[in-house]
Amino acid sequence: MASRQLTRPQIFEMFSRLAEANPAPRTELEYGNDYQLLVAVVLSAQATDVGVNKATRKLFETVKTPEQMVALGEEALKQHIKTIGLFNTKAKNVIALSEALVANHGGEVPRDRDTLTELPGVGRKTANVVMNTAFGEETFAVDTHIFRVGNRTGLAPGKNVLIVEKGLEKKVPQPFRRDAHHWLILHGRYVCKARKPECWRCVIEDICLFRDKTPAPT
DNA sequence: CTCCCGATAT
DNA sequence: ATATCAGGAG
Known part of the structure; x- marks a missing residue:
């Protein structure tokens, strides 16, 4: 049985906000060619x-x-x-x-x-x-971060990375497909972290299906 | 499924 | 002390 998932309007809103916060996302790996x-x-x-x-x-x-x-x-x-x-x-x-x-x-x-x-x-x-x-294709590279974010948020749930990748291919709308995997990876690395997710400063907290919302530090 | 394996955060 | 980090191969 498929777990709960975000609706299409929710997904569009999710990427709209991530895009607004980071208009030109880029890999943090350094390379020259x-x-x-x-x-x-x-x-x-x-x-x-x-x-x-x-x-x-x-x-x-x-x-x-x-x-x-x-x-x-x-x-x-x-x-x-x-x-x-x-x-x-x-x-x-x-x-x-x-x-x-x-x-x-x-x-x-x-x-x-x-x-x-x-x-x-x-x-x-x-x-x-x-x-x-390198080549600008609309591919979704599902690493540990995207796997976690896809499952937590309800964007693209799946028990393995291939299922999550197929879910992203099906559900991420234009004009976000090109940069979606960069937004997701950066979100997973700095906000939706594996150990200590910082839900109090997450821009999609109201949309996300993740239940254990971390309280803001006092 | 296990193994590969150093740096860093918690 | 342990979990995690842009996984892949046998």
């Missing part, structure tokens, strides 16, 4: 954007292409990203991914979700981020 964006997103799994940026700031000064990443090598890459969780598998994946880009894609980032997903360390969520942020 499509390839660096792809690498940053792979590194960001189960890690904070702040932590990833701290490591990539120096890495991306010298590594701007997959060729340069392959030349750097796995062990040197590990030294750059050792402060990020899961750094062993991430280093291996980034090198393998870079080798695949050089060997099969002319060193360019593919503009196709299925092709992106074939790359080592790139799953559906990472591919959706790249499609949206």
Whole structure:
């Protein structure tokens, strides 16, 4: 049985308010080109954007292409990203991914979700981020924040990320589809937080179906 | 399902 | 001390 969900007018109002509060939302990952964006997103799994940026700031000064990443090598890459969780598998994946880009894609980032997903360390969520942020597609990258916000608010409930993604595709209206996933992620990160949601300063508190509204601190 | 895994907030 | 962080692969 489907849990309670927001109505279509409520959803339009929800994004209207989020858009008013942040007219030009943007990823907080730092990057200089499509390839660096792809690498940053792979590194960001189960890690904070702040932590990833701290490591990539120096890495991306010298590594701007997959060729340069392959030349750097796995062990040197590990030294750059050792402060990020899961750094062993991430280093291996980034090198393998870079080798695949050089060997099969002319060193360019593919503009196709299925092709992106074939790359080592790139799953559906990472591919959706790249499609949206690099290529402007109306994709919904359901990460931990969007999964939580989608379920709490009643915007797009679902027991796994694919169900939530399909719900968003069906329910998010124009003109909000392009930037919806950015608004949701930022809302989840700074207001609708996992541990201590700050409902007292939430702009959609009256619409949201989340029951345990946190009282404002005294 | 488990494993991967450091930094930070609580 | 534990939960969480722009997940993916075996």
